[in-house]
Amino acid sequence: MEGMTVRLDTRDVDLARAQVAASYCPHQLTPRGAAFHARHAEASGEELGVFSLSYGADPVQVEPEPFQDFVLFSRPVAGSLTVGGDTHIATGQTVALDARSVHPLLFGPGCRLLTVKLPGKLIARAAAASGRAADIRTGPALDPGPWDAVTRFVVREVLPHGLVTAPLGSSVAQLVAVAALGSFGAPAVVRRHANAAAVVRRACEYIDAHADAATGLLDIAAAADVAPRTLQDHFREQLGTSPTARLRQVRLERVHAELLAGQGKSVAEVASRWGFGNLGRFAADYRRTFGTTPSEDLRRA
Numbered sequence: 001m002e003g004m005t006v007r008l009d010t011r012d013v014d015l016a017r018a019q020v021a022a023s024y025c026p027h028q029l030t031p032r033g034a035a036f037h038a039r040h041a042e043a044s045g046e047e048l049g050v051f052s053l054s055y056g057a058d059p060v061q062v063e064p065e066p067f068q069d070f071v072l073f074s075r076p077v078a079g080s081l082t083v084g085g086d087t088h089i090a091t092g093q094t095v096a097l098d099a100r101s102v103h104p105l106l107f108g109p110g111c112r113l114l115t116v117k118l119p120g121k122l123i124a125r126a127a128a129a130s131g132r133a134a135d136i137r138t139g140p141a142l143d144p145g146p147w148d149a150v151t152r153f154v155v156r157e158v159l160p161h162g163l164v165t166a167p168l169g170s171s172v173a174q175l176v177a178v179a180a181l182g183s184f185g186a187p188a189v190v191r192r193h194a195n196a197a198a199v200v201r202r203a204c205e206y207i208d209a210h211a212d213a214a215t216g217l218l219d220i221a222a223a224a225d226v227a228p229r230t231l232q233d234h235f236r237e238q239l240g241t242s243p244t245a246r247l248r249q250v251r252l253e254r255v256h257a258e259l260l261a262g263q264g265k266s267v268a269e270v271a272s273r274w275g276f277g278n279l280g281r282f283a284a285d286y287r288r289t290f291g292t293t294p295s296e297d298l299r300r301a
Contacts, residue, residue: 001041001052001114001155001159002159002160003043003158003159003160003161003162003164004041004042004043004050004051004052004159005041005042005043006039006040006041007019007023007040007041007042008020008038008039008040009038009039009040010037010038011036011037011038013029013031013036013038015038016029016036016038016040016055017029019038019040020038020040020053023040023042023044023049023051023117024051024064024067024072024117025064025065025066025067025068026064026065027062027063027064027065028061028062028063028064029060029061029062030060030061030062030063031055031056031058031059031060031061032058032059032060032061033056033057033058033059034058035056035057035058036055036056036058036060037054037055037056037057038053038054038055038056039052039053039054039112040052040053043159043162043164043165044117044164044165045164045165045169045170045172045173046169046170046173047118047119047122047169047170047173047174048116048117048118048164048169048172048173048176049116049117049164050114050115050116050117050154050158050159050164051113051114051115051116051117052077052112052113052114052115053112053113053115054078054107054110054111054112054113055107055111056110057109057110058109059106059107059108059109060106060107061104061105061106061107062104062105062106062107063102063104063105064102064103064105065102066099066100066101066102067097067098067099067100068099068100069099069119069120069121070099070117070118070119070120071096071097071098071099071117071118071120071123071136071180072096072097072115072116072117073094073095073096073097073115073116073118073147073180073184074089074094074095074097074113074114074115075089075092075093075094075095075113075114075115075151076089076090076091076092076093076108076111076112076113076114077091077092077112077113077114078091078110078111078112079091079107079108079109079110079111079112080108080111081095081105081106081107081108081111081113082105082106082108083095083097083103083104083105083138084103084104084138085104085106087138087139087140089140093140093141093144094140094141094144094147094148094151094183095138095139095140096136096137096138096139096140096141096180096184097138098136098137098138099120099136101138103138114151114155116151116154116176116180118173118176118177118180120134122173122174122177123136123177123180123181125177125218126174126177126178126180126181126218126228127181127185129178129218129221129222129227129228130178130181130185130227130228130229131227132181132185132186132187133185133186134185135185135186136180136181136184136185137184139184141183141184142183142184143182143183144183145182145183146178146179146180146182146183147179147180147182147183147184148183149179150175150176150179150180153175154172154176158172161278161280161281162277162278163277163278165277167214167272167275167276167277168248168275168276168277170214170215170216171214171215171216171217171244171247172216173216174216174217174218174219174228175216175217175244177218178217178218178228178229182229194225194226194230194234196234196237196238197238199224199225199226199230199231199234200224200234200235200238200239202223202224202225203220203221203223203224203231203234203235203243203246204246205223206219206220206223206224207220207243207246207247207250208250211247211250211251211254211274212254212273212274212275214275215247216244217231217232217243217244220243220247221243231243248285249289251274251275251276252274252285252286252289252290254274255270255271255274255276255282255286255294256286256289256290256297258270258273259294259297259298260297260300262298264298266298267279267283267294267295267298270294270298271294282294
């Protein structure tokens, strides 16, 4: 998958067990046929890990230890996965695997999983901001919509542009955690009605003041004193955009101003200071926004 680094490509069961355990946890690995072929790729940041894992054409039984400090969200992009002996997850569906339970897994023939790993502390933070219990239980999504949308975003935008490990990785991880709670968490507590215009104003003031920090959706929602989902809804209603898109726009404007003022020795230095890790995508967004290239504006200073 584009944007992921291949960590493993082997027919050796012991090697596969050891390498995969480094990304997840200790586990038992039992092939149920002779066509064992482990392939594992990943893209990992401090708060978000994305993995692709398959074991070949024959079924494979996996018995992991409890995760303890993280939660997994696994989606077969080929084949199927059986969890606990009775929960069948087909291609295109996603199952959450909680941090405390034992999860016997059966990879069906040709199963390939796209798995997202989130730390429990990030889930707890997102839950507190959303007015939910920080309780992701094992099972399919109650409401697949938020998770399906964030999965498309991760595959199409985050991975190809290196945003898991770039300075924007924290923002992406927070967005993914909110979507996880929206699909797999308990219902949110109903909050008092907040004036949409006032919420957006507070959020924009926070974005303007903290655009140079590792700011994400949870931070902005906390400053605006609303749940992240409410904040997203108000931004769409009031501005026709999202909080994270507004944050990116402000950062682009800060880069633009610094380049025109001749601040910084290079485009890469200024872009990195404002959280842009993928220079190719940054340059394209910059040209689309300002009608010039970053290097042209730096030379013009």
